[in-house]
Amino acid sequence: MTELTxxxxxAFLAATLLPFYSEILVVTAFLDKPETWFAIWIVASxxxxxxxxxxxxxGRYLLHxxxxxxxxxxxxxxxxxxxxxxxxxxxxxxxxxxxxxGDPLTFIAGTMRVRFWLFFSLxxxxxxxxxxxxxxxxxxxxx
Numbered sequence: 001m002t003e004l005t006x007x008x009x010x011a012f013l014a015a016t017l018l019p020f021y022s023e024i025l026v027v028t029a030f031l032d033k034p035e036t037w038f039a040i041w042i043v044a045s046x047x048x049x050x051x052x053x054x055x056x057x058x059g060r061y062l063l064h065x066x067x068x069x070x071x072x073x074x075x076x077x078x079x080x081x082x083x084x085x086x087x088x089x090x091x092x093x094x095x096x097x098x099x100x101x102g103d104p105l106t107f108i109a110g111t112m113r114v115r116f117w118l119f120f121s122l123x124x125x126x127x128x129x130x131x132x133x134x135x136x137x138x139x140x141x142x143x
Contacts, residue, residue: 015051045128059110097130
């Protein structure tokens, strides 16, 4: 498995509701081959955004199972999150990169039936900006 493939899948998993982190691998790959920063950035951004799309799909199509014991969120959590999302709107998806609350935010976007391409565009912008920032800070610490 190539390094970029590993970055893609790590970034993908990191965006789902699973507890996974991709920044360490992104930074390690960049430190190993700084000249590949653009490929690392694009692959991580796409993988992470597609992982968020899984959350959106789960929110969109599994909401009718919310009364089941295995459902990942309790009704009061869902209500609070939906109220928050209604208050701040679709632009809050630019914050889907955040380590706390970002992944559930993408799930809530699915439950709120945000149009997929709007969801994906805003999520991609936020997540790609985060990876670009991580790479930039890493480069600056190398100097």
